[in-house]
Amino acid sequence: MSDMKQRKIAIFTGNRAEYGLQYPIIKAVDNHPDLDYMLIVSGAHLDDNFGRTLNEIKDDGFHVDAEVNIEMDADSLYATAQAIGTGTLSISQVLDEERPDLMVVYADRFEGFAAVIAASQMNIPVAHIEGGDLTEGGALDDSVRHAMSKLSHLHFTTNKEASNRILGMGEEAWRVHTVGFPAIDMISEGLYATEIEVTEQLKLDLQRPFVLFTQHSVTTEFDQVGEQIVSSLEAMKMLAKEGIQVILTYPNNDAGGQVIIDNLELLSGECLRNIQLHRSLGRYLYHGVLALAKNKDINVACVGNSSSGIKETPVFGCPTVNIGSRQQGRLRGGNVIDVNYCADEIADAVKKCFNDIKFRNICSSTDNPYYLGGAGVKIADILANVKIDQKLLRKRMTLLGEVRDGWFR
Incomplete structure (x- = not known):
């Protein structure tokens, strides 16, 4: 673009983890001479129960242009469906007032799903980040992520496998860009x-x-959330009694999250030595903890079922104990140990992270399958230069199996 007004890029963020991954994109859009961002903040960012991470965004120097409250009861599946509906209504109001040229939405969250629905139905082209990834382990994330991809007009993926899946959905190749994982640039x-x-x-x-x-809760295992967190926290207690320091953080605000929070608070209330609880560490401190793994004299492990344990730990050489099914199917490095919801199994895996020299060496040298470099800048450049016209808005289905005279398998 040249000799033209700046394009207004609406960027939506609905929770702390998502924002941490979007930071390099927001920064790159802000720094691009042909782009101007407007930040729509919603979900757990505005909830005191989850650390009110809106303040973290402001502390990073970004201006917040709209705050969209989406009421969410973290103890109900019904509330998630309701939140998507009310979120769509509220976000569409903001978009109608601001009329951005493009909308950027991340990954697979229900809040982001509402944003994609609103924008796509208002003829605002949507750029979807991190589509095509897999988490087959029982969460609704896959269904939401793939639905968001089909409603979007541009796709920025973290790896080639993800790009191939989007192409397999029938998306036109020119819409799909393999840019890598933005958070790794920041790290x-x-x-x-x-x-x-x-x-x-x-x-x-x-x-x-x-x-x-x-x-976090696994939404399709909603009735098992309590049993699952009890097993995991029993392992944390066992480790703490052996002198291992345990940093606990709140889950996200998905259905079932309140059950996890209640159990975390119950454990925190016991005032056990070596255990501390935080609603949110924030991106800066969270990555700082993982980065300590770079020092071979320091023993640190990432434990739980967060995607950060799969996608962000390899760059630090930090071992991960991945619990349960939530991240099943996700592309990963060699630093991950998969375990079930069994206290003894979890505790033994954590000890392996600290005591198994061979495994520690694997962790320190593992490749990061998500790192390509410069993701934020690549995304900003494409947003600035893509032609916004009917070709962009009108989606075509280009399945490889489709031929002129019919179908073949």
Whole structure:
């Protein structure tokens, strides 16, 4: 673009983890001379129960242009469906007032699903980040992510396998861009807490091993959430009794999340030695904890079922104990140990992260399957230069199996 007004890019964010991954994109859009961003903040960002991470966004120096409250009861499946409906209504109001040229939405969250529905039905082209990934393990994420892809007009994927899946859905090849995982760019720049900052804020003894634990609900296993978190926290108690430091963080605000929070608070209330609970560490501190794994004299493990344990830990050489089915099917490095919801199995896997020299060496040298470099800048450049016309808005289905005279299998 040249000699033209800046394109207005609406960027939607609905929770803390999502924002941390979007940071390099927002920064790149902000720095691009032909683009102007408007930030729509919603979901758990505005909820005190989840750390009100709106403040983290403002602390990073970004202006927030719209706050969209989506009421969500983290103890009900019905509430998720209701939140998608009310979210669509509220977000469409903002879009009608602001009329952005393009909308950027991330991954597979129900809040983002509402944003995609609103924008696509208002002829606002949608750029979907991280489509085509797989999490086959019982969460509704796959269904939501793929639905968001089909409603979107541009696709920015983290890996070639994901791009191939989107092409397999019939999306036109020119719409699909393999750019890598944006968060790795931020990590590569060293934008995380230093060792001193981590130890001062979390009061850690780096001479002793420690665990960073986050467990989310699996929405299709809603009735098992309580049993699952009890097993995992029993493992954390076992480790704490052996002198291992445990940092617990709140889950996201999915259905079933309140059950997890209640159990976390119950454990925190016991005031057990070596266990601390935080609603949110924030991206800067969270990555700073994982980064301590770069020091071979420090023992740290990421434990739970968060995607960060799969996608963000390899760049730090940090071992991960992945619990349950939530991340099943997701592309991963060699630093991940998969376990069931069994306290003994979880505890043994954590100890392997600390004591198995061969595995620790694998972790420190594992390749990151999501890193390509410069994802945020690539995305911003495409947003600035893509032609916004009927070709962009009108989706065509281009299945490889379709031929002029019929179908073949």
